[in-house]
Amino acid sequence: MAAATAVRPDATLRDAVEVARAAALDVAEAGAVGEHLGMEMVEDRLATHYFASDSRAYRGWRWAVSVARVPRSKTVTVCEVDLVPGTDALLSPEWVPYASRLAPGDLGPGDVTPYLDADPLLEAGWEATGDEDVDAVASWELGLGRPRVLSAEGRDAAAQRWYDGEHGPAAPVARKAGAACSSCGFFLPMPGALRTVFGVCANAWSPSDGSVVSLDHGCGAHSEVDVEAPAPEVVAPPILDDSRLDTTD
Numbered sequence: 001m002a003a004a005t006a007v008r009p010d011a012t013l014r015d016a017v018e019v020a021r022a023a024a025l026d027v028a029e030a031g032a033v034g035e036h037l038g039m040e041m042v043e044d045r046l047a048t049h050y051f052a053s054d055s056r057a058y059r060g061w062r063w064a065v066s067v068a069r070v071p072r073s074k075t076v077t078v079c080e081v082d083l084v085p086g087t088d089a090l091l092s093p094e095w096v097p098y099a100s101r102l103a104p105g106d107l108g109p110g111d112v113t114p115y116l117d118a119d120p121l122l123e124a125g126w127e128a129t130g131d132e133d134v135d136a137v138a139s140w141e142l143g144l145g146r147p148r149v150l151s152a153e154g155r156d157a158a159a160q161r162w163y164d165g166e167h168g169p170a171a172p173v174a175r176k177a178g179a180a181c182s183s184c185g186f187f188l189p190m191p192g193a194l195r196t197v198f199g200v201c202a203n204a205w206s207p208s209d210g211s212v213v214s215l216d217h218g219c220g221a222h223s224e225v226d227v228e229a230p231a232p233e234v235v236a237p238p239i240l241d242d243s244r245l246d247t248t249d
Contacts, residue, residue: 013047013067014039016076020049020065023078029055033063045069046079053083060089121154159194167201167208169216177218178225185223187213 017036024033034052041047051063066079085091150158162168169175181187186203189195190212197215201208206221 007041008044009041010045010047010069012069012074013041013045013076016047016067017049019076019078020067021051023065023081024051024063027081028063031055032058037062042066045071058083058089060086062086119148119154120151121157122148122151155193159197162198162212163214167211167213167217169214169218171217173207173220174216174218177220177222179222180216180218181213181222182215183222183224184218186221187215 017039021033021036032053032055034054037050037052039047039049046066046068049065049067051065053059053061053063055061061083062085064082064084066081067076068079069076164170174180181199181201184203186201186206187199188202189199198212199215201211201213203209203221203223206219208217208219
């Protein structure tokens with residue numbers, strides 16, 4: 001494989017700083033073209049001059065002006081003028097596809113999430129065999145009839161998310177609770193593999209009503225916790241003074 005031929009320096013293009021500057025000034029806003037930062041040969045008879053951007057909106061960017069000339073000519077032609085980012089340029093975030101940037105809580109009425117064929121959080125579910133007795137037992141035992149169900153990875157991810165969230169032991173309401181959900185009469189244990197860690201709150205007075213809560217979560221609506229009764233108010237009886245005579249006009 002032949003080695004790449006080095007691009008030859010071009011004195012005519014190197015000296016075309018003012019030609020390149022004039023081209024940048026022609027497209028830039030007033031005061032946006034700064035000092036000359038250098039020149040780079042791209043190919044034979046094709047180079048790019050760089051100028052600092054003094055625009056407040058494009059700090060760290062550079063004006064790039066491409067210049068060229070035809071063989072045996074000293075006339076420099078401007079090809080294009082661009083703004084290109086430098087090492088300290090402020091750039092927009094890298095584009096993230098819709099399916100990857102959707103966050104929990106973003107879904108609204110009528111929105112639909114994209115179907116993921118190879119979702120690591122799911123695995124193939126039970127499929128009907130056609131035998132009514134077998135299918136009835138499988139449906140009762142597994143509660144399925146769905147194409148896919150949670151995989152072990154998906155179950156662990158959900159459990160960790162719930163445990164670290166607002167219905168886990170670290171939530172502010174749980175840290176100030178007098179007792180844990182595990183001893184509350186309104187706590188409904190969750191069936192299946194997550195039963196040892198989670199359940200559902202069924203207390204209308206609780207901020208977690210209808211939500212999955214951890215056994216060590218808690219709130220002020222615990223069924224077995226009472227408020228401290230205030231001390232009874234003592235009112236001193238009136239004193240009758242028979243030795244004093246009040247006169248009126």
